Each structure stands twice: as C-alpha cells, then as structure tokens.
Amino acid sequence: MEQLIESKLVKADKAFSAWRKVPFEERQKLIAKAAEILKNNSEKFGRIITTEMNKPISESIAEVEKCALMMNYYADAENILKPEKVASEFAYSEVHYVPKGVILGVMPWNFPFWQVLRFATPAILAGNTVVLKHASICFGSGNAIEEALLEAGFPEGIFQNLEVGHQAVKEILEHDAVKGVSLTGSGKAGGEVASIAGLNIKKSLLELGGSDAFIIFEDADLQEAAKSGVKSRLQNCGQTCTAAKRFIIDEKVENEFLPIFIEEYKKYEIGDPFSKDTKLAGMARPDLADELEAQFNRALENGAEIIIPLERISENQFKPGLIRVQEGNPILKEELFGPLGMVMIAKDADEALQIANDIPFGLSNSVWTKDKDRQVFFIENLESGTVNINRMTSSDPRFPFGGSKGSGYGTELSLLALKEFVTAKTIVGN
Numbered sequence: 312m313e314q315l316i317e318s319k320l321v322k323a324d325k326a327f328s329a330w331r332k333v334p335f336e337e338r339q340k341l342i343a344k345a346a347e348i349l350k351n352n353s354e355k356f357g358r359i360i361t362t363e364m365n366k367p368i369s370e371s372i373a374e375v376e377k378c379a380l381m382m383n384y385y386a387d388a389e390n391i392l393k394p395e396k397v398a399s400e401f402a403y404s405e406v407h408y409v410p411k412g413v414i415l416g417v418m419p420w421n422f423p424f425w426q427v428l429r430f431a432t433p434a435i436l437a438g439n440t441v442v443l444k445h446a447s448i449c450f451g452s453g454n455a456i457e458e459a460l461l462e463a464g465f466p467e468g469i470f471q472n473l474e475v476g477h478q479a480v481k482e483i484l485e486h487d488a489v490k491g492v493s494l495t496g497s498g499k500a501g502g503e504v505a506s507i508a509g510l511n512i513k514k515s516l517l518e519l520g521g522s523d524a525f526i527i528f529e530d531a532d533l534q535e536a537a538k539s540g541v542k543s544r545l546q547n548c549g550q551t552c553t554a555a556k557r558f559i560i561d562e563k564v565e566n567e568f569l570p571i572f573i574e575e576y577k578k579y580e581i582g583d584p585f586s587k588d589t590k591l592a593g594m595a596r597p598d599l600a601d602e603l604e605a606q607f608n609r610a611l612e613n614g615a616e617i618i619i620p621l622e623r624i625s626e627n628q629f630k631p632g633l634i635r636v637q638e639g640n641p642i643l644k645e646e647l648f649g650p651l652g653m654v655m656i657a658k659d660a661d662e663a664l665q666i667a668n669d670i671p672f673g674l675s676n677s678v679w680t681k682d683k684d685r686q687v688f689f690i691e692n693l694e695s696g697t698v699n700i701n702r703m704t705s706s707d708p709r710f711p712f713g714g715s716k717g718s719g720y721g722t723e724l725s726l727l728a729l730k731e732f733v734t735a736k737t738i739v740g741n
Contacts, residue, residue, distance in 0.1 A: 312479075312482050312483075312486070313475075316473060316475060316479065316483065317486075319442060319471050319473060320413065320442065320483070320486050320488045320489065321488060322467070322468040322471070323413040323440045323441075323442050323468050323469075323471060323488060324412065324413055324440075324488035325468060326440050326466055326467065326468025326469055327410070327412050327413060327438075327439065327440045327468075329466070330435075330438060330439075330440055330466065330469055331409075331410050331438040331439075333438075335390045335392060335393075335436070336390070338435065338436050338438070339385070339386045339387070339388070339436065340386070341460075341463055341464050341465050342382050342385055342386045342432060342435075342436060342463075343382070343383060343386035343387075344463040344464055345382060345459055345460050345462075345463035345465070346378075346379040346380075346382035346383045346386060347379070347463075348459050348462055348463055349375050349376075349378050349379040349382070349424075349459060350375075350376060350379040352375075352459075353372045353375040353376050353379070354372055356371075356375045356424060356452075356455055356459075357371035357372035357374070357375050358371070358585075359451050359452055359455055360374060360375070360423055360424060360452060361584050361585060361592075362451070363420070363423060363448050363449050363451055363452060364420050364421070364423065364448060364449065364595040365548070365584050365592045365593045365594065365595055365627065366547055366548075366584065366592065367582070367584050367586075367589040367590060367591070367592050368584060368585050368586070368587055368589070369587045369588075369589070369590075370546060370547060374422055374424055374425050375424055377425060378424050378425055378428045378429075380708065381425075381428065381429060381432065381708040381724070382428065382432050384708035384709065385432050385433060385436050385708070388436075388726060388729070389726065391726050391729055391730070392408040392437060392438075392729055392730070392733065393408075394406065394407045394408075394738075399739070401739050401740055401741055402740065402741040403738045403739055403740045403741070404738070404739055405737075405738040405739075406735055406736065406737055406738070407735075407736040407738060408437070408730065408733040408734070408735060408736070409438075409733055409734045409736045410437050410438030410439045410732065410733055411439055411490040411491050411514065411732045411733060411734060412439060412440070412488070412489075412490035412491075413439070413440050413441070413442060413488045413489045413490055414434050414439045414440070414441050414442075414489070414490065414491045414492065414493060414732050415441075415442055415443075415444065415480075415483055415484055415489050415491070415492040415493070416430050416431060416434075416441055416442070416443045416444065416492075416493050416494075417444045417480055417492060417493070417494040417495070417496065417500070417504060418430070418443060418444070418445050418446065418449075418453075418494075418495055418496075419446050419495050419496050420445075420446035420448050420449045420595050421547060421550045421551060421552075421595065422547070422551075423445065423446070423449040423452035423453075424452055424455075424456065426495045426518075427443060427445065427452070427453065427456055428456065429706075429712075429723050429724060430493045430495070430516075430723060431443070431456075431470060433723075433724075433728035433729050433731070434493070434731070434732050435465075435469060435470065436729060437729050437730075437731075437732060437733050438733070439490075439491075439732050440468060440469050440470070441469070441470045441471070442470075442471050442472075442473055442483070442489070443456075443457075443470070443471065443472045443473060444473050444475055444477075444479065444480055444483065445472060447476060447477075448595065448596065450472070450474045453472035453474075454472050454474075456470070456472065457470055457471060457472045477500075480504060480507070481507050484504065484507050484508060484511065484513065485507065485511055489513070490513060490514070490732075491508070491513050491514035491515065491516075491732050492504055492508050492513065492514070492515050492516070493515070493516040493517075493518075493721070493723075493731075493732075494515070494516070494517055494518070495517075495518040495519075495552075496518075496519065497519065497520055497646075498519050498520055498671075498717050501517040501519045501719060504517075505517060514731075514732060515721075516719075516720070516721030516722075516723070516731055516732075517719035517720055517721060518552070518712075518713065518714065518718075518719050518721070518723060519552070519672075519674075519714060519717060519718050519719040520552050520646040520648075520672060520674070520717070520718060521552045521553055521554075521556070521646065521672045521673075521674030521675065521714065521718050522556045522557055522643070522645070522646050522647070522670050522672045522674075523553060523554065523555055523556055523557070523672075523674055523675050523676050523677065523695070523704060524555075524556075524557045524558075524559050524663075524666070524667035524676045524677070524693075525540050525543065525544075525555035525556075525557065525558050525559070525676075525677045525679075525703075526559045526560075526561075526657075526663050526667060526676070526677065526678045526679065526680075526689070527540075527558070527559070527560050527561065527564060527568055527679045528561045528563075528564065528660070528678075528679060528680040528682070528685065529561055529563045529564040529567075530680055530681045530682055531564075531679035531680055531681065531701070532679070532701070533564070533567060533568050533571055534571060535701075536568070536679040536701075537568065537571040537572040537574075537575045538575055539677075539702065539703040540555050540558060540572060540575075540677075540703070541572065541575045541576050541578075541579065542703060543555035543677070543703040543704060544556065544558075544576075544631075544650070544652045545576075545579045545590070545591055545631055545650055546590075548591060548592060548593065548594050548595075548649060548650055549631070549647070549648065549649045549650040549651065549652075550594065550595060550599075550648050550649060552646075552674060552718075553674055553675045553697075553704040553705075553706070554704075555652070555677060555703065555704070556646070556647050556652060556653060557636075557643070557652075557653045557654075557655060557666075557667075557670075558572070558652060558653065558654045558655070559655045559656075559657050559663050559666050559667060560654065560655070560656055560657070561656075561657055561658075561659070561660075561663065562656050562657065562658050565656055569618075569654070573618065573619065573633070576619060576631060576633055576652075577619070578590075579591045579631055579650075580630075581593070581624065581628050581629075581630065591631070591650065592628075593625065593627040593628040594627045594628070594629070594649055594650075595627070596627065597626040597627050599627070599648065599649065600623065600626065600627045600628075600629065600649065602648075603621075603629070603647065603648065603649035603650075603651060604621070604623060604629075606642060606645060606647060606651070607621045607632060607634070607651055609641065609642060610634055610636065610640060610642040610653075611634070613639075613640045613641055613642065614636075614637055614640060615634040615635065615636045615637075615640055615642065615653075616634060616635040617632070617633075617634055617635075618633040618634060618635055618654060619631065619632055619633040620632055621634075621650070621651050629649065629650050629651075630650075631650035631651065631652075632650065632651045632652070633651070633652045633653075633654060634651070634652070634653055634654070635653075635654045635655070635656075636653045636654065636655055637655075638655070638666065638669070643669075643670055644670065644671055646672070660685055660688060660689075664688070664689065664692055664693065667693060668692075668693065668694045671716060671717040672714070672716060672717050672718045673694045673695040673696065673714055673715035673716035673717070673718050674695055674696055674697070674714040674715075674718040675695055675696060675697035675698075675699065675704040675714075676689075676693050676695045676697070676698055676699065676704075677698075677699040677700075677702065677703055677704055678693075678698065678699070678700055678701075679701055680700075680701075681701075686700050694715055694716060695714070695715060695718075696711075696712070696713045696714040696715055696718065697710075697712070706724060707724070708724050708725070709724075709725060710724060710725055711723075711724060711725040711727050711728070712724040712725075
C-alpha cells in the first residue's frame with residue numbers, strides 16, 4: 312500500500328478514537344455548519360460537478376442544495392443512539408450503540424456530492440470516520456467535500472478523500488483500521504466489494520442499480536404522469552439508479568397516454584451544460600455512451616420496436632430514445648444508464664405487477680392511479696425498496712432509502728441510517 316494512503320488510514324483511525332467521544336449534539340453543530348457552507352456556495356460546487364461529469368448546471372446546483380437540506384435534517388435529528396433501557400430483572404440492562412470505526416465509501420460519478428454525503432453524514436454523526444474512494448472523474452468533488460467539512464470545523468481525519476483507482480479498494484478494505492464499507496454502484500462492483508468485506512468479516516452496505524417501473528392506469532392524471540415520467544427518465548441524462556426506465560401502460564389508456572408522453576419526451580433537447588436553461592446535456596464519459604448504444608442495438612436485435620430513435624450526435628451526446636419492448640427481451644435484465652426508455656403494455660393490474668417484478672432489480676417503483684384498492688395492491692406486492700404513488704421517485708432525507716433483490720441491501724437516509732455502522736452492545740448483569 313502506498314505510504315500516503317497508509318498514513319491517511321492511520322490518521323482516520325486515530326481521529327476516530329477522539330471523535331467517538333464527542334457528544335452527539337456537538338457533532339450535529341458541525342454538520343449544520345457544513346450544510347451552511349454548501350448552501351452558500353452551491354453555485355461554486357455545482358460548477359465542479361458540471362465540469363467533471365456534464366450534469367446541467369441547474370441540476371448540479373440543486374444537488375448541492377439537496378445535500379445541505381439532508382445535512383440539516385441530521386443536524387436537527389433526534390439522538391436515537393442514546394443508551395436504551397431494557398426492562399429486566401438485572402441492575403444493568405441496556406443497549407449501547409457503539410460506532411464501528413473507519414468506514415470506506417466507494418462512490419459513483421452520477422451524483423458526486425449527494426451520494427457521498429448521503430452515506431457520510433449519518434456515518435459521521437454516529438461517531439465513525441470516513442475515507443472516500445470516489446469515481447476517478449470526480450476527485451475534484453471529493454476534495455471539495457473534504458475542504459468544506461474542514462472549513463466547517465470538523466477535525467482532520469474525520470473525512471478524507473483518497474485519490475486512488477478501483478484496484479486499491481481491496482487493499483484499503485482489508486486494512487485493519489477499516490471496519491466497514493458503503494458502496495453505490497453497479498451490481499458487479501457491489502458483488503466484488505461485498506465479497507472482500509465478507510471474507511474479512513466487515514459490514515457492507517450496497518446501493519446498486521435499478522430498472523424501475525413507472526406504471527400508468529386510465530384513472531391517472533395523464534398530463535402530470537407524462538411530465539413526471541419523462542423528467543424521471545431524462546434528468547441527469549438518464550444516469551440515475553432510481554430513474555423510471557420501464558413505462559408499463561395499461562392497454563386501456565395506451566392510445567391516450569402514449570402521444571402525450573411522446574410529445575413531452577421530445578421537449579428534452581441537448582444544450583450547453585453550463586446554461587441554466589439546459590435540461591439535457593451529454594453523458595459523463597464516451598465509453599458509457601458506447602455501452603448505451605450497444606444496449607439499444609441489442610434490444611432491437613431481440614425484437615424491440617423504435618418509438619423515438621436513440622440518435623448519437625457526438626461522442627457522449629444523444630437525442631433521447633424510446634423503444635417498445637416485449638417480455639423476454641434480454642434488455643429487461645439489464646440497467647439502461649442513459650437517455651433511453653422502454654415502453655411495455657399490460658392488459659390489467661395483475662399483468663402490470665408481473666411485468667414490474669420480473670426483473671433482477673428492486674429499487675423504487677412508481678404507480679399512477681387514483682383507485683385506493685389498486686394503490687394498496689401495488690404497495691403490498693411490488694418488490695422494491697420504495698413504492699411511489701402518483702409521484703416520481705425522489706429520495707427524501709426523512710424516509711429510508713434502499714433496495715431489494717439485485718438492487719442491494721442496507722438503509723441510507725432517515726434515522727435508520729444512523730444505526731447502519733454501529734454495534735448494538737448489550738450491557739446486562741448486577
């Protein structure tokens with residue numbers, strides 16, 4: 312291991328020894344100060360995001376502001392980590408929540424501030440320290456986050472950005488100082504990191520891919536559903552794990568909804584990512600565009616029909632595409648990470664549910680209907696970490712976020728996230 316990385320891990324471990332003893336409320340004050348710094352400098356930090364991965368600047372600024380909102384949620388949160396008394400016959404009868412230590416974050420490029428801080432904020436508030444392995448194109452974002460936390464008054468070593476490639480993850484995770492890992496990324500990356508963590512008996516949290524269903528019935532607000540569906544598919548150039556990717560339309564409303572949806576879809580045109588009027592820019596890297604184009608062609612080879620062609624106009628830019636896909640197309644077992652959507656037709660609610668669940672993923676689905684019984688049917692039977700009723704998916708600090716099946720395990724956001732990287736320590740006796 313490089314001496315610099317070794318020294319940073321040792322520094323994080325030493326910082327943990329002191330940080331774990333800092334009162335919860337004092338940690339919250341520093342989080343509130345960091346949130347203020349992010350909010351007051353959202354444009355500056357937003358420009359870093361846009362420069363690194365092409366996100367439209369308005370979305371980049373909104374990402375930073377959302378981080379501030381989330382951090383303020385934790386700055387005001389109830390301390391659910393206080394020792395809990397348990398009724399028993401013993402004099403000592405408590406549960407203590409003890410932070411684990413240094414936690415490694417392996418984070419992606421698509422939301423370079425949000426993904427990092429969504430994981431790091433509750434982990435740090437719980438008394439852990441964090442080392443970050445960010446995506447290679449987002450080292451600037453990682454450094455900016457570290458600098459903002461230091462400016463807020465966090466002691467050195469509480470959060471450190473490691474400028475290393477993916478090949479260094481194994482050695483870092485195997486280091487004695489590191490006690491757990493949180494990864495947001497692909498299923499392949501998640502499986503590899505979870506394997507390393509498991510072999511070393513270390514806690515892992517995985518937030519992986521999705522192929523979320525957006526299900527529309529005849530009693531929905533079709534204009535709102537179309538507008539929300541397109542935004543959900545195309546924001547961040549479609550590079551979002553919780554984006555709507557499969558639009559499952561009840562056959563009774565196909566002829567009415569699809570023209571509205573197509574009209575809304577065509578409003579998204581490529582523009583300058585630094586213009587605040589731009590809603591769609593290029594993908595983060597040319598190789599990612601190559602992969603999406605190959606998936607599009609494979610889908611067509613397996614019977615998909617073009618509704619709107621996916622047109623490549625530069626090495627990393629597309630005019631957004633839309634295809635009609637039948638069950639059995641191999642593309643349904645993959646995640647489309649870019650501006651390409653899939654349309655499927657269902658004859659009724661039962662078939663819509665079967666189509667929605669018949670994939671390896673289970674992240675966050677959306678159902679559009681005013682019928683209460685139908686809402687309850689999908690709430691109870693959709694296999695996903697989140698079910699949205701008459702709204703697009705968007706994470707909220709107040710609610711748990713996580714997936715099922717191949718979309719990962721563990722909880723981010725909400726008060727539950729505070730207990731992800733702690734040990735429940737039982738104290739019992741006389």
